Amino acid sequence: MKRLLFALLLAAIVFYTVFPFYWAIVSSLKSGSALFIVEAWPADPTLANYAAVFRGQPFGRSILNSLLVASGVVGVSLALAVTASYALGRVAFRGRSLLLLSILSVSMFPQVAVLSGLFELVRALGLYNSLWGLGLTYMIFTLPFTVWVLTTFMRELPRELEEAAIVDGATPWVIVTRIFLPLLGPALAATGLLAFITAWNEFLFALTFTLTDDRRTVPVAIALMSGASAFELPWGQVMAASVVVTVPLIALVLVFQRRIVSGLTAGAVKG
Amino acid sequence: MAAVELRGVRKAFGRTAVIHGIDLEIRDNEFMVFVGPSGCGKSTLLRLIAGLEDADGGDILIGGAEVNDVPPAGRGIAMVFQSYALYPHMSVYENMAFGLTLARTARHTVEDRVRAAARTLRIEDLLHRKPRELSGGQRQRVAIGRAIVREPRVFLFDEPLSNLDAALRVAMRIEIAELRRQIGATMVYVTHDQVEAMTLADRIAVLNAGRLEQVGTPMDLYHHPANTFVAGFLGSPRMNLLAATVTDVNGAAVTAALPGGGRVRIPVIADGVSAGDGVTLGVRPQHTVPAGDADAVLPGTVFVVERLGAETFCHVRLADGQAVVTQAAGDVRVAAGDPLAVGIAADTAHLFTGDGRALPRHRRHPLAEPPAPVTPAAAAPPPSR
Ligand SMILES: Nc1ncnc2c1ncn2[C@@H]1O[C@H](COP(=O)(O)OP(=O)(O)OP(=O)(O)O)[C@@H](O)[C@H]1O
Ligand SMILES: [Mg+2]
Numbered sequence: 001m002k003r004l005l006f007a008l009l010l011a012a013i014v015f016y017t018v019f020p021f022y023w024a025i026v027s028s029l030k031s032g033s034a035l036f037i038v039e040a041w042p043a044d045p046t047l048a049n050y051a052a053v054f055r056g057q058p059f060g061r062s063i064l065n066s067l068l069v070a071s072g073v074v075g076v077s078l079a080l081a082v083t084a085s086y087a088l089g090r091v092a093f094r095g096r097s098l099l100l101l102s103i104l105s106v107s108m109f110p111q112v113a114v115l116s117g118l119f120e121l122v123r124a125l126g127l128y129n130s131l132w133g134l135g136l137t138y139m140i141f142t143l144p145f146t147v148w149v150l151t152t153f154m155r156e157l158p159r160e161l162e163e164a165a166i167v168d169g170a171t172p173w174v175i176v177t178r179i180f181l182p183l184l185g186p187a188l189a190a191t192g193l194l195a196f197i198t199a200w201n202e203f204l205f206a207l208t209f210t211l212t213d214d215r216r217t218v219p220v221a222i223a224l225m226s227g228a229s230a231f232e233l234p235w236g237q238v239m240a241a242s243v244v245v246t247v248p249l250i251a252l253v254l255v256f257q258r259r260i261v262s263g264l265t266a267g268a269v270k271g
Numbered sequence: 272m273a274a275v276e277l278r279g280v281r282k283a284f285g286r287t288a289v290i291h292g293i294d295l296e297i298r299d300n301e302f303m304v305f306v307g308p309s310g311c312g313k314s315t316l317l318r319l320i321a322g323l324e325d326a327d328g329g330d331i332l333i334g335g336a337e338v339n340d341v342p343p344a345g346r347g348i349a350m351v352f353q354s355y356a357l358y359p360h361m362s363v364y365e366n367m368a369f370g371l372t373l374a375r376t377a378r379h380t381v382e383d384r385v386r387a388a389a390r391t392l393r394i395e396d397l398l399h400r401k402p403r404e405l406s407g408g409q410r411q412r413v414a415i416g417r418a419i420v421r422e423p424r425v426f427l428f429d430e431p432l433s434n435l436d437a438a439l440r441v442a443m444r445i446e447i448a449e450l451r452r453q454i455g456a457t458m459v460y461v462t463h464d465q466v467e468a469m470t471l472a473d474r475i476a477v478l479n480a481g482r483l484e485q486v487g488t489p490m491d492l493y494h495h496p497a498n499t500f501v502a503g504f505l506g507s508p509r510m511n512l513l514a515a516t517v518t519d520v521n522g523a524a525v526t527a528a529l530p531g532g533g534r535v536r537i538p539v540i541a542d543g544v545s546a547g548d549g550v551t552l553g554v555r556p557q558h559t560v561p562a563g564d565a566d567a568v569l570p571g572t573v574f575v576v577e578r579l580g581a582e583t584f585c586h587v588r589l590a591d592g593q594a595v596v597t598q599a600a601g602d603v604r605v606a607a608g609d610p611l612a613v614g615i616a617a618d619t620a621h622l623f624t625g626d627g628r629a630l631p632r633h634r635r636h637p638l639a640e641p642p643a644p645v646t647p648a649a650a651a652p653p654p655s656r
Contacts, residue, residue, distance in 0.1 A: 160356035163323050168370030168421075169344030182360040 021246070028239035035235055049240035053225075056234075059241065061214050062221035066245070069131050069217060070199040073138045074192045080139075081146035081191070082184070086176045088147065089154030090162065100151065107144035111204050114140065122209050129211040137205045142195040153187040154180065189256045197249060218245045273334030273347065273424035273457055274299045275320060280329035282315055289315050291481045292329065297459060302451055304468045305461045306504070307478035313461040316478070317427050320459060321350050334424055344370075349418035350427040353434060355410045357402040357417070363389075364398040367417045381420075388419040391453060392446075408439045415447075419454065428460040432467065440464070447471060465507060469493070477501050487639075494636035499627040502553050508584060510621070511595045513569075515552040517544055525622055525630060527552060529615075530591045535567035537617050539630040550630075553621035554613075556584060559597040565614025569595055573609045587611050 027035060029045040037043075053059050087093075088100055118137050127133030157180060165175045181188075203219040210216055216224070222241045225234055275297040282290040289312045297303045305313040318324045320331060322343035330337050338346050357366050364385055371381045389395045392412040402410055411431060418426055431447075432440045444467055451458060451471070462468055468475050469489045477484040477492065477500070484504075485497040496502035502510045519526040524536040527550055535552075544550060562568045574594075575586040583599045597613045605611065622630045 158354060158356065160352045160354050161358065164350070164352060164356040164358075164417075165369075166323065167321060167343045167348065167350045168417075169373045170369075174373065179358055 024239045024242050024246075028236060028243050031236060049234075049236040050244070052234070053237050053241045053244065056225065056237065057221060058213055058216075059218075059221060059244075062216045062218050063245065065131060065215065066200055066217040066219075067248075069134045069138065070196050072131075072135045073142055073199040074196045076135070077139055077142040077146045077195050078188055078192050080143060081150045082176060082181065082188075084147050085150035085154045086172065086180065089151040090157075100148070103144050103147055107141055111141075115204065115208060118205070119208060128209060129215050131215065133209045134202075134206060134217065137209065138199045138202060142198060146191045146195055149191045150184065150187060153184055157183060193252060193256055196252065200245075200249065274301075274332075275425055275457060275459065276330075276332040276335075277316075277320075278330045278332070280316075280319060280331060281327050282312075282319060282324060283327055289481050290319070290326075293481075293483055295476060295483060295486060297457060300455055300457055302458045302460065302471055302473045304472035304475045305459065305478055306463060306465070306468045306475055307484075308504070309463065311478045312481040313463075313478055314429050317350075317429055317459060317461050320425070321348055321427050322346050323350075344374075347424035348427055349421045349423035349425075350429070351411075351414050351418050351431045353430040355402070355414040355434075357410060357413055359402055362399050362401060363394065363405070363413050363416075366402065366413055367420050370417070370421050384420045384422070385416075388416040391419065391450065392416050407435050408443060411435065411443060415450070424457065426456055426458040428458065428462075430461055430463070432464070433462070440467075444470065465505060469505070475505075477504060479504075490636065490638040494639040495629070495632065496553075496621065497629050499551055499553070499623050499629075502621060502623070502629070506555055506557075508556050508596050508598075511552075511554045511556065512623075513552045513554070513589075513593055513595065515550050515622075517546050517548045517550055520545055523633070524617075525550075527622065529567055529569060530589050530593060531568075531570050533567040533569065535615055535617055535620065537620050537622050537630075538633045539622050540633065542624075542630050544624055544630065549625050551623040551625075551627070552615075553623060554595075554615055555619070556596040556598040558616060558619040559595075560614040560616050562612040562614045564616070565612075566617040567615045568612040569615065570610070570612045571595065573605055573607055573611050576605055576607055585611060587613055 026040075026042060028049050029047070030037075030042045031046050031048050034042060034044075088096060118140070122128050122133040122137065125133070125136075127136065161179065162175055165179050170179065201219055202217070203223065206217045206220045207223070210220065213221075218241075222238055222245075225238055225241065277293050277295045280290060280293045281288070293316065305316060307313055315324060319326050320333075322338065322341060326339065331339055333346055333348070343350075358369065361369065367385045367388060368381045371384065376384075385398070386395070389398055392415060394409060394412050394416060397405060397409060397413070402413065405413065411434075414431070432443050435443060448471055460467075460471060472489055474486060474488055475492055476486045479500050485492060485501045487495075492501055492505050496505065496510075499512055503512060513530060515527040515529055517525055518528050518534060520541045524538045525541050525544065526534055526536045528534055529552065537552075569587070569589055571587040571589040573585050574588050577584040577586070578601065581601045583601055583603050583605070585597050585599055585603075585605055587595045587597060589595060595613050597611075599605065624630065
């Protein structure tokens with residue numbers, strides 16, 4: 001009885017989480033008015049929507065833009081966060097907790113609150129309508145949490161390990177890159193992936209700081225898709241585009257799956 | 272190989288002083304052991320020598336040169352940590368080679384030294400393994416190997432065996448003693464295991480609350496403890512310390528009245544005590560004798576008998592409530608509730624003043640060598656012509 005209830009609950013949860021994605025796939029395979037027929041699998045599935053997505057706008061370009069921005073953001077955020085977290089986690093200095101708290105509070109502002117200020121900043125730096133501008137602004141929200149998470153992990157690493165390295169003649173840079181970095185692998189994978197997803201899905205900044213189609217990132221490109229007339233929303237194509245851009249994320253999660261799980265639990269259990 | 276010298280070294284963490292001005296000379300090639308109760312500052316003192324902590328006062332000299340501002344890697348030391356602190360993502364070989372590689376040592380030199388150390392420690396077959404694939408004893412060997420390859424002038428060990436089980440600890444202790452003969456270097460070794468301290472040390476430094484209580488050879492400390500702290504700290508079971516009163520003092524001995532009415536003449540130098548002073552009588556459980564051979568007896572009643580097989584410890588309650596432990600043969604016929612007179616031999620008993628200072632004996636124990644002369648260089652200025 002208990003097991004049956006559990007199985008039912010599980011099924012409900014799976015249904016609840018998977019259904020929207022399933023529906024997107026189904027819709028993306030339908031064309032024209034078939035979209036409005038409720039059926040488990042389209043009667044005659046077609047890839048027309050997928051072709052249309054890439055024909056209607058420079059969608060390939062958008063994907064490339066998103067890829068560049070997101071990986072750039074991940075790379076720079078992790079590099080800065082690893083060095084920052086060494087200082088914050090391992091070096092005792094005055095004002096350390098104040099600094100940590102202010103880093104955390106920065107990430108609490110809603111995006112809209114900083115939008116106009118950032119707009120001025122981006123314009124002043126001459127980065128309007130450029131991928132650099134996007135990358136820079138994304139770090140506003142990726143850096144605080146990467147720094148926080150990595151600082152927590154850094155603190156967990158045993159002090160004697162660092163001291164052994166010091167006795168061996170390692171400089172702080174060597175300690176970070178050759179001792180700590182390899183041990184932080186899971187944490188890096190987890191935080192890097194989260195940063196990647198956030199940057200990949202970001203909409204508001206991408207909409208505000210870019211102007212031309214060839215600088216659009218994927219979420220904006222999808223939102224701005226238009227059908228044959230201004231009054232028709234091309235649902236089929238929107239769904240097809242969404243499926244296309246979600247697949248890389250799922251692939252990434254699957255690739256890093258094991259590392260992420262160990263990364264998320266490593267701090268909890270002493271190994 | 273180098274002497275280590277501490278001159279008035281002080282250390283405080285925040286406002287709590289942990290090391291209160293320690294003067295100590297560790298000779299070239301000497302095996303020095305730091306012992307003391309938990310929290311007395313042994314590790315801190317070792318880390319000060321290593322350079323992992325900065326002293327707040329005083330000087331630290333290694334090989335005659337002041338190293339106060341020299342970073343750990345430049346001090347010519349190697350340290351073996353209690354938790355081994357092996358780099359988890361590196362193989363045994365890489366762990367041992369890491370320091371040398373950082374120092375840009377030639378590849379073949381690194382290889383030679385790592386292999387030589389591995390051979391000494393019998394871990395040649397493990398060189399390609401990761402630390403997590405090793406047993407505790409093997410990890411400890413790797414940690415020692417990592418220290419050896421650096422060819423340090425001074426080895427520092429912080430309770431290296433305390434994470435091992437009892438049997439392995441005995442085996443590793445013997446290996447360390449053997450290793451010590453092979454590589455010959457100055458070694459400083461922190462432990463709270465008395466057996467390790469007694470068996471490995473050339474000299475032992477007993478620390479208490481950040482101060483040095485006594486420094487000397489193991490037998491020196493055992494037979495001539497300088498005060499009640501050292502007397503109680505070394506030796507197991509601990510020395511019996513009983514309140515007594517001085518009744519007579521002359522040039523050859525001090526006579527004390529014991530609880531229970533007995534008197535004993537102990538051949539020590541009076542050194543300031545006079546008749547009527549309260550003193551502490553110290554008798555090790557191993558040094559009690561049958562009542563018939565004794566210079567004095569402490570009558571009492573046995574209240575606990577602990578049989579260890581080879582020996583028996585009898586806990587005896589004296590009439591005035593003080594408890595005394597005495598060691599007897601393994602097959603001694605005794606039971607709780609029996610009356611027992613604990614015999615004291617004057618030449619193995621100790622007397623301490625009221626504030627815990629030992630009264631010096633007239634004759635030193637033959638095994639307790641007089642403190643060897645300090646190294647000639649430091650002792651006296653060279654004779655002038
Ligand atoms: N980093 C630190 N910050 C503050 N206090 C410290 C620090 N390290 C040590 N202490 C304090 O200094 C004192 C001596 O510590 P230490 O580690 O030297 O003791 P120990 O003799 O090695 O003890 P044990 O036998 O338990 O290892 C202790 O009271 C400890 O609480
Ligand atoms: Mg310690």
